[in-house]
Amino acid sequence: MIRISIDAMGGDHGPGVLIPALLTVAQRRTDVRFLVYGREDAVRPELNKYPKLAAVTEFFHCDIAVRMDDKPSQALRHGRWKSSMWKAIEAVKNGEAEACISAGNTGALMAMSKFCLRTMATIDRPAIAAIWPTARGESVVLDVGATIGADAHQLVDFAILGTGMARALFGMERPTVGLLNVGVEEIKGQEEVKEAGRLLREAGKMAMDYHGFVEGDDIGKGTVDVVVTEGFAGNIALKTAEGTARQIGGYLRAAMSRTLMAKIGYLFAKGAFDTLREKMDVRRANGGVFLGLNGIVVKSHGGADAEGFAAAIELGYDMVRNGLLDRIEADLDLFHARHPQATRSSELADEN
Amino acid sequence: MIRISIDAMGGDHGPGVLIPALLTVAQRRTDVRFLVYGREDAVRPELNKYPKLAAVTEFFHCDIAVRMDDKPSQALRHGRWKSSMWKAIEAVKNGEAEACISAGNTGALMAMSKFCLRTMATIDRPAIAAIWPTARGESVVLDVGATIGADAHQLVDFAILGTGMARALFGMERPTVGLLNVGVEEIKGQEEVKEAGRLLREAGKMAMDYHGFVEGDDIGKGTVDVVVTEGFAGNIALKTAEGTARQIGGYLRAAMSRTLMAKIGYLFAKGAFDTLREKMDVRRANGGVFLGLNGIVVKSHGGADAEGFAAAIELGYDMVRNGLLDRIEADLDLFHARHPQATRSSELADEN
Numbered sequence: 001m002i003r004i005s006i007d008a009m010g011g012d013h014g015p016g017v018l019i020p021a022l023l024t025v026a027q028r029r030t031d032v033r034f035l036v037y038g039r040e041d042a043v044r045p046e047l048n049k050y051p052k053l054a055a056v057t058e059f060f061h062c063d064i065a066v067r068m069d070d071k072p073s074q075a076l077r078h079g080r081w082k083s084s085m086w087k088a089i090e091a092v093k094n095g096e097a098e099a100c101i102s103a104g105n106t107g108a109l110m111a112m113s114k115f116c117l118r119t120m121a122t123i124d125r126p127a128i129a130a131i132w133p134t135a136r137g138e139s140v141v142l143d144v145g146a147t148i149g150a151d152a153h154q155l156v157d158f159a160i161l162g163t164g165m166a167r168a169l170f171g172m173e174r175p176t177v178g179l180l181n182v183g184v185e186e187i188k189g190q191e192e193v194k195e196a197g198r199l200l201r202e203a204g205k206m207a208m209d210y211h212g213f214v215e216g217d218d219i220g221k222g223t224v225d226v227v228v229t230e231g232f233a234g235n236i237a238l239k240t241a242e243g244t245a246r247q248i249g250g251y252l253r254a255a256m257s258r259t260l261m262a263k264i265g266y267l268f269a270k271g272a273f274d275t276l277r278e279k280m281d282v283r284r285a286n287g288g289v290f291l292g293l294n295g296i297v298v299k300s301h302g303g304a305d306a307e308g309f310a311a312a313i314e315l316g317y318d319m320v321r322n323g324l325l326d327r328i329e330a331d332l333d334l335f336h337a338r339h340p341q342a343t344r345s346s347e348l349a350d351e352n
Numbered sequence: 353m354i355r356i357s358i359d360a361m362g363g364d365h366g367p368g369v370l371i372p373a374l375l376t377v378a379q380r381r382t383d384v385r386f387l388v389y390g391r392e393d394a395v396r397p398e399l400n401k402y403p404k405l406a407a408v409t410e411f412f413h414c415d416i417a418v419r420m421d422d423k424p425s426q427a428l429r430h431g432r433w434k435s436s437m438w439k440a441i442e443a444v445k446n447g448e449a450e451a452c453i454s455a456g457n458t459g460a461l462m463a464m465s466k467f468c469l470r471t472m473a474t475i476d477r478p479a480i481a482a483i484w485p486t487a488r489g490e491s492v493v494l495d496v497g498a499t500i501g502a503d504a505h506q507l508v509d510f511a512i513l514g515t516g517m518a519r520a521l522f523g524m525e526r527p528t529v530g531l532l533n534v535g536v537e538e539i540k541g542q543e544e545v546k547e548a549g550r551l552l553r554e555a556g557k558m559a560m561d562y563h564g565f566v567e568g569d570d571i572g573k574g575t576v577d578v579v580v581t582e583g584f585a586g587n588i589a590l591k592t593a594e595g596t597a598r599q600i601g602g603y604l605r606a607a608m609s610r611t612l613m614a615k616i617g618y619l620f621a622k623g624a625f626d627t628l629r630e631k632m633d634v635r636r637a638n639g640g641v642f643l644g645l646n647g648i649v650v651k652s653h654g655g656a657d658a659e660g661f662a663a664a665i666e667l668g669y670d671m672v673r674n675g676l677l678d679r680i681e682a683d684l685d686l687f688h689a690r691h692p693q694a695t696r697s698s699e700l701a702d703e704n
Contacts (some may be wrong), residue, residue: 134599135599135602145534148534148542169393182500182588189582215590215591216593216594219596220595220599221595221598231534232534233585233588235534235535236534236568236588237567237568237588237589238568238594239567239569240571240572241593241595241596242568242569243569243570243571243572243573243593244592244596244600245596246569246570246573247601248597250487251628255625255628259624261620261621261623261624262621264617264618264620264621265620265624266617266619267623268614268616269608270617272607272608272613273607274610275607276607290417290518324630341459
């Protein structure tokens with residue numbers, strides 16, 4: 001049995017998409033149990049309509065909901081110990097749940113997760129990992145926005161965290177790993193990326209296959225299973241790709257409705273367009289995974305609908321099922337046993 | 353009459369795409385003259401086949417060609433003073449041409465351009481600007497890879513340079529300008545982006561309309577006419593968007609050839625698909641523009657075909673025709689007259 005704690009008050013739709021999402025997941029994953037945190041009047045009446053769902057769900061009333069526009073510090077100030085977001089995270093800390101899902105605001109969720117769960121012993125900073133649909137399948141890309149900037153040791157940590165996630169999700173033993181970089185040689189700066197490359201190349205036997213540097217267009221190609229970068233470039237890359245996909249979708253819709261011939265063609269090819277739409281559907285890859293914490297937290301997109309929110313819950317479920325945290329801890333132990341100096345320098349960095 | 357100097361030896365195809373490209377441009381821009389630099393045996397025989405083109409072209413033999421895999425320092429060492437790339441740039445410096453086009457390697461072209469043309473008096477660093485097709489038309493995005501990292505004053509310089517380019521190319525008086533950033537509040541780092549935002553907000557009357565921060569998905573939306581960022585994130589964004597467009601193009605081709613119905617639909621909608629392909633055609637937006645130098649240099653994509661190379665030449669032509677450098681210098685003078693402290697601090701930075 002896998003228990004998932006859920007912040008019912010996050011996201012643009014609040015509890016509106018929650019119940020259909022839980023119904024979907026409960027149908028597809030029969031050994032799941034939900035711990036749902038939110039306002040009684042908003043959640044309970046809907047939940048009670050579905051006795052089968054209510055039977056696998058425990059509901060906990062929380063007065064406070066973190067708002068989508070709360071700054072992380074505000075959220076911590078008025079939501080710590082008592083908000084639905086905090087309570088859902090705390091359930092993971094207390095061992096009442098194995099993973100926490102929230103569609104609430106990213107900054108607040110990360111701040112609370114760090115405060116409540118703490119980072120793993122040898123990890124300086126958590127990262128947010130995205131699942132990126134590629135021409136070859138799916139890749140893990142991190143950090144897509146937990147923090148800006150990363151030194152070489154933090155990039156190596158991200159590589160290990162992302163490897164663990166790829167191993168748990170894609171069922172591969174040795175994912176390939178690339179460091180995101182720009183192509184021009186001898187360019188100044190980004191010494192930390194070069195240094196991280198050196199560390200990974202020299203790391204010896206690990207659960208990953210270090211590929212080298214990759215560029216922006218390698219992400220969509222699926223050149224590697226895990227793409228590692230710091231949070232500023234990673235966030236820009238993710239949002240730029242989303243924007244480009246939407247832009248092309250707009251072109252396509254406009255082109256297919258412009259002439260009668262195009263409209264007829266669209267009708268014939270509708271099945272193909274449906275397949276394409278499914279391929280481009282961001283809901284299927286919904287969910288930013290917080291890695292490097294003592295617990296699994298998944299951030300669902302704020303605007304996700306029921307299918308998207310269900311995908312985020314199932315992402316958390318699958319990572320628990322496949323032993324994500326154990327894999328990461330084993331990989332970290334392996335790396336640090338071989339590189340005691342990396343441990344030391346990361347601990348020093350932590351003290352700054 | 354506008355004179356364009358051309359490095360005939362750059363790019364993956366060398367002179368093979370050059371002559372068709374020149375033919376295309378000479379047909380569409382009747383007051384253009386070409387100064388072509390390259391190896392006699394590679395260029396002259398082709399050129400002589402087209403007397404009309406030969407009549408508007410001056411050819412100069414150069415023994416040395418910069419290789420696509422030369423590092424910038426190597427290229428400078430063995431190609432300075434004598435390579436076709438150097439000679440084409442030097443023609444701009446000597447006033448023999450108004451713009452230089454090369455499909456040669458970016459790092460070498462930038463290093464030689466900086467060495468030969470020097471940066472404008474109040475500009476620390478040049479930037480590479482890309483023309484980005486958006487849902488609303490086109491935007492200028494810079495820096496897409498000249499240098500990594502930028503302080504607040506350099507970002508403000510980029511904003512002024514990009515504004516000049518948008519004014520010259522899009523015929524607008526006051527382009528809107530946005531600083532690329534990530535959405536999460538209170539995130540640490542990127543102080544330089546915040547500081548640049550403050551400087552632009554307080555800059556008073558300028559030829560731009562400062563919009564504020566934009567995120568990755570705003571680029572494709574066309575939220576602003578000019579998107580400003582440092583070269584690492586800019587390069588990653590550009591290549592990620594290119595990769596995403598190619599990836600979706602692949603999905604589309606696969607979807608349209610999978611079933612008979614889809615194939616029939618494709619035939620009906622072929623006109624619409626052609627329009628779409630044209631919209632997604634990266635050749636139309638080919639050409640990275642080097643801004644901040646005392647002269648116009650356009651980098652064509654190394655793999656560009658004749659139509660793509662022609663687009664890069666016409667980009668250079670159009671910027672000369674519309675007085676790019678004069679506009680930029682007027683904008684810089686206006687800014688620095690109002691902000692003498694910005695001039696001072698940028699000059700100090702230059703000495704570091």
